[in-house]
Amino acid sequence: ELKVEQNPLFLSMQEGKNYTIYCNYSTTSDRLYWYRQDPGKSLESLFVLLSNGAVKQEGRLMASLDTKARLSTLHITAAVHDLSATYFCAVDMEETSGSRLTFGEGTQLTVNP
Amino acid sequence: ETGVTQTPRHLVMGMTNKKSLKCEQHLGHNAMYWYKQSAKKPLELMFVYNFKEQTENNSVPSRFSPECPNSSHLFLHLHTLQPEDSALYLCASSPMRGDEYEQYFGPGTRLTVT
Numbered sequence: 001e002l003k004v005e006q007n008p009l010f011l012s013m014q015e016g017k018n019y020t021i022y023c024n025y026s027t028t029s030d031r032l033y034w035y036r037q038d039p040g041k042s043l044e045s046l047f048v049l050l051s052n053g054a055v056k057q058e059g060r061l062m063a064s065l066d067t068k069a070r071l072s073t074l075h076i077t078a079a080v081h082d083l084s085a086t087y088f089c090a091v092d093m094e095e096t097s098g099s100r101l102t103f104g105e106g107t108q109l110t111v112n113p
Numbered sequence: 114e115t116g117v118t119q120t121p122r123h124l125v126m127g128m129t130n131k132k133s134l135k136c137e138q139h140l141g142h143n144a145m146y147w148y149k150q151s152a153k154k155p156l157e158l159m160f161v162y163n164f165k166e167q168t169e170n171n172s173v174p175s176r177f178s179p180e181c182p183n184s185s186h187l188f189l190h191l192h193t194l195q196p197e198d199s200a201l202y203l204c205a206s207s208p209m210r211g212d213e214y215e216q217y218f219g220p221g222t223r224l225t226v227t
Contacts, residue, residue: 004155033215042203043156043218088156092214099144099207099214100169103156 002027004091006104014112016078021107023072023089030067031092033101034074036085043088047074079111115139117219119204125225126194134189134222136204143209145187146216147179150201162187163209194226 003026013019023032031050035043047056049065049072056063060083062075072089086108090101117138126132138145147159161169162181176198178190187204201223205216 031214035218040223042220045215045217048215090156099216100161101156101158101216105155 002102004104012110019076021074025070025091029091032072033090035088038085081111084111119219123223131192136187138206142206144207146205148203196226199226
């Protein structure tokens with residue numbers, strides 16, 4: 001059974017600081033997604049990482065994937081209040097019949113002024 | 114309408130009621146999914162449909178009954194639910210061609226069972 005673990009689960013940080021969220025998973029996969037969820041809202045896709053060594057950046061967020069270590073990171077640079085949300089990683093055990101996502105528990109990020 | 118839509122957005126039902134959740138995708142995808150998101154738990158995959166055929170039932174109780182009449186519509190029929198079924202129910206869709214498996218999520222239905 002695939003397990004996906006995120007840490008930390010709760011993160012409170014000050015504006016302007018940097019931090020990294022980690023996503024570890026238990027079986028081989030080279031397809032990983034990061035999603036953002038605001039309270040009461042649906043999931044918004046942030047990054048799609050499709051190969052070992054993939055790195056993607058959007059604004060203050062940067063995601064990377066190391067398939068050999070079974071690890072993905074989401075790095076936050078110079079955090080701002082608008083980044084407060086819950087961030088999920090999801091690992092795709094794709095099959096011929098399509099996508100199968102297993103989600104981590106989520107990291108609840110609060111950015112304080 | 115664009116993307117993935119879900120109705121209703123909020124639903125309160127008693128344990129003896131029967132109701133249905135509806136999902137529609139306007140993205141031309143061939144796969145659709147139901148997820149359950151409970152407080153303090155990761156999203157749980159419930160059902161998967163590919164080209165209208167159910168390809169996965171993740172040990173979901175029979176009080177949840179999915180229906181996929183075509184590739185654009187997905188329903189979740191609910192009957193005799195329990196209070197622990199209260200959750201956010203999310204629908205998603207994805208393509209099934211090549212490497213384009215990214216799932217796109219709807220806004221969800223917040224279900225409360227009283």
